[in-house]
Amino acid sequence: MNTPPPTPEDPRETAPGELDAVMERAAAAAPLLAALAPGGRARLLWAVAEALDTAADDLVPLAREEAHYPEARCRGELGRTTFQLRLFADVLEDGAYLEAMVDPADPDWGTPRPDVRRLLVPLGPVVVFGASNFPFAFSTAGGDSASALAAGCPVVVKAHPGHPRLARRTAEVVTGALAGAGAPEGAFGLVEGVEAGRLAVLHPLTRAVGFTGSIPGGRALFDLAVSRPDPIPFYGELGSVNPVFVTRAAATARGGEILAGYAESANLGSGQFCTKPGVLFLPEGTGLDALAADFAGRAAAPLLNDRVVGGFARGLDTLAGHPATEVLVRGVADGDGSWSPSLLRTGLDALLEHSETLLEECFGPATLVVTYSDERRLLEAAGVLQGQLTVTVHGEEDDAIAPALLALGASVAGRVVWNGWPTGVAVTHAMTHGGPYPATTAPLHTSVGSTAIRRFLRPVTYQSVPDGLLPEALRDANPLNVPRSRNGGLPAV
Amino acid sequence: MNTPPPTPEDPRETAPGELDAVMERAAAAAPLLAALAPGGRARLLWAVAEALDTAADDLVPLAREEAHYPEARCRGELGRTTFQLRLFADVLEDGAYLEAMVDPADPDWGTPRPDVRRLLVPLGPVVVFGASNFPFAFSTAGGDSASALAAGCPVVVKAHPGHPRLARRTAEVVTGALAGAGAPEGAFGLVEGVEAGRLAVLHPLTRAVGFTGSIPGGRALFDLAVSRPDPIPFYGELGSVNPVFVTRAAATARGGEILAGYAESANLGSGQFCTKPGVLFLPEGTGLDALAADFAGRAAAPLLNDRVVGGFARGLDTLAGHPATEVLVRGVADGDGSWSPSLLRTGLDALLEHSETLLEECFGPATLVVTYSDERRLLEAAGVLQGQLTVTVHGEEDDAIAPALLALGASVAGRVVWNGWPTGVAVTHAMTHGGPYPATTAPLHTSVGSTAIRRFLRPVTYQSVPDGLLPEALRDANPLNVPRSRNGGLPAV
Incomplete structure (x- = not known):
């Protein structure tokens, strides 16, 4: 269709x-x-x-x-x-x-x-x-x-x-x-x-x-x-879910700006980028109303083809039907292969427990917000994240947790982004678009x-071969x- | 034993x-x-x-x-x-x-x-x-x-x-x-x-x-x-059979010296090197008596272990029992895991026809001489050689065939040796000890x-990460x- x-x-x-x-x-x-x-x-x-x-x-x-x-x-x-x-x-x-x-x-x-x-x-x-x-x-x-x-x-x-x-x-x-x-x-x-x-x-x-x-x-x-x-x-x-970590200090300093930027990056091209940020770690207490309103206000857009539509619908059903998730915005399919964005929420403990299901890539316009209370426990995500193309950290330069989050990023991903977004891969010499399996083989x-x-x-190697x-x-x-x-x-x- | x-x-x-x-x-x-x-x-x-x-x-x-x-x-x-x-x-x-x-x-x-x-x-x-x-x-x-x-x-x-x-x-x-x-x-x-x-x-x-x-x-x-x-x-x-090509000009100019060098390299460490030259392409008419005498005059030496002894004996039996080969020197096992060198001969046509058997690595002191009449037909070996660690060419600098043989070497091997021997891998910056499968995976x-x-x-790759x-x-x-x-x-x- x-x-x-x-x-x-x-x-x-x-x-x-x-x-x-x-x-x-x-x-x-x-x-x-x-x-x-x-x-x-x-x-x-x-x-x-x-x-x-x-x-x-x-x-x-x-x-x-x-x-x-x-x-x-x-x-x-x-x-x-x-x-x-x-x-x-x-x-x-x-x-x-x-x-x-x-x-x-x-x-x-x-x-x-x-x-x-x-x-x-x-x-x-x-x-x-x-x-x-x-x-x-x-x-x-x-x-x-x-x-x-x-x-x-x-x-x-x-x-x-x-x-x-x-x-x-x-x-x-x-x-x-x-x-x-x-x-x-x-x-x-x-x-x-x-x-x-x-x-x-x-x-x-x-x-x-x-x-x-x-x-x-x-x-x-x-x-x-x-x-x-x-x-x-x-x-x-x-595949890659491209996690984004937002520290408490960053959320306090510029939470609204970060969430607006996130919504833009995650829904670019209807979320059909291999670098689409799909999992967003936020401190508890971060207001999600504005993010939900942003997602809800975005129009449905056509996905690439039937296979993508089918895979996305199945992935979204799995996430939305999981007892550990709460649906904040349920995207709508228009019957013609178009989908509007979806936003779901879970907690850090639930993510760590059900990582195999909750961290599966859902290729298309869907985001899972993971809320945390203890910032240091974010580092436990290293134990459940598979290989990634990118890990993004939004933090303040003097954030105590920032060095460890960047190190976590480098340990699982090919690219670590600071206070920016993973979509829009620069075509330049020092770029890495790769990472451990399943980001790449x-x-x-x-x-x-x-x-x-x-x-x-x-x-x-040529050994003792004459110049000519x-x-x-x-x-x-x-x-x-x-x-x-x-x-x-x-x-x- | x-x-x-x-x-x-x-x-x-x-x-x-x-x-x-x-x-x-x-x-x-x-x-x-x-x-x-x-x-x-x-x-x-x-x-x-x-x-x-x-x-x-x-x-x-x-x-x-x-x-x-x-x-x-x-x-x-x-x-x-x-x-x-x-x-x-x-x-x-x-x-x-x-x-x-x-x-x-x-x-x-x-x-x-x-x-x-x-x-x-x-x-x-x-x-x-x-x-x-x-x-x-x-x-x-x-x-x-x-x-x-x-x-x-x-x-x-x-x-x-x-x-x-x-x-x-x-x-x-x-x-x-x-x-x-x-x-x-x-x-x-x-x-x-x-x-x-x-x-x-x-x-x-x-x-x-x-x-x-x-x-x-x-x-x-x-x-x-x-x-x-x-x-x-x-x-x-x-595995690798490390073929050695001797051009007609080289055989004419210094055949004796080449064969003496070959015997030394092929039997070093009882032929138990991954870079052991195991297949030697020689022009028809090259006297093999001196090479055979050299091989026959070498004492038996112990192989590494039972598994190597067993594999070598099976490989030698296969080569020696093949209708396309002639046994020039049949090495002797001393019953204690020692073997003296073996030398076999076949022709280029037979090699091309039975390459799967004749080009299987025989890890230990055995050499297959392949005699050819038309030097240009050596290049047909490219079609049957699997990936190699090394290819060696003995030629003269103005040999018409030399550039094509070196190119053949580079197309199947990780190292191309000119007028030397593949054993003795230099530990240096520009060395390659590798090659296409099965030389390596x-x-x-x-x-x-x-x-x-x-x-x-x-x-x-770190993107937009602050200096500190x-x-x-x-x-x-x-x-x-x-x-x-x-x-x-x-x-x-």
């Missing part, structure tokens, strides 16, 4: 033989893409970014129709997507991402040491499963595709069924731009359908998988990836920011001007 | 309750170890290195008895082990391993950018399974333990049953040195027995696993690690060299003098 009516060609299922052909083209492209100097690949990324920007008037209406987002949101997200492609182009031109190291032979080293030189090389074809909630920035030409292409890996996207026509049109734009810029054929491909996705994860030529989506869906694909005769890295970004990595490229690269036979990035004269460390020192050009 | 007679206390099995206690002590130590400034942890590593060196006369006799290695090998390996600990101490004092990044707020960035700062933090308790063939350098206080401790992760070692007494004594020395240097209790522990090992991988408090050993053993534990409700990183170094990483620390660290509440490494004044990148630039202090 909530997705556009299927066009004659939907849904499509890529046949196994066609999947094989796509994967073989990707594998054939892999050494050619890897052999391009970083600057050459930077030009490919620029070309894709330019083409996507140019095609905005084609792409945005499809996104509006299929993802039910307003125009401004779609244009903004497309801008973020092309910004990201250009950021990776900069990363390539800089060259430090290669982590090139030169350790000349050293007879006095203490253990035998011939000349050894190291750099990172692309893993090979990467299969990308995009997310429904970011039809541009985390989908067909999103962060996983951009970082894998930047690394020199061909990309095969499994189109998200929530926006099939946008996925196809985006893939056409990307493929055309790559071809025009001289990329090898097969550097980018698109497949469709659940079974094609499964087979792509299992395909012998696939070397890694990027995924953004739900815990059950992501875990099923992760299980496939690690069950292969040759297990491959699976970078899944799954690969806690060492991020899927946003320039270090996301590291997921698709592996180290190779070394990769250019490792030759004595450093013809590519790549920053390199020498004898373990800091990288320099 | 081949391991020392069990003492009254062998074999030991750590009871599940005791394992729980060890893991709980490790988890309690984790935040304390993480909170030590890098320099403080460097002092711990130095103390462990000093204590192990001081205890050499205790430890070496145990290693000789349990691993059946000569005195010099044992002393050399202990030296490598303490060198490694000191190298990681240097890495900590340098601080670049933290990958600290500072991106100040920037209203002109193109997408919203608050102040974000990133560094790497320890994963938490790490379980280490040592190898039998390096009772010091890849076992109780070996590379995995050293790099995990350096990262700030408590270590729980599952003692290798091939050297239980050495494992216990080493653990005593390590634990004593850590306590003396002020490490938190629980920073290092030892458990014993197959079941305790399984339970340690599955234990809820375990955050990562390091493993060096066989493909079947490692894969079984990998499968456990990824089957957990919360899958954890499993760094397994499993984690192709992005190395288990030797200073970047091995990266396996046990994950990124955390940031980790010291990220504060404006940089009180720890940690190299940091700013706005994506190169790291500097």
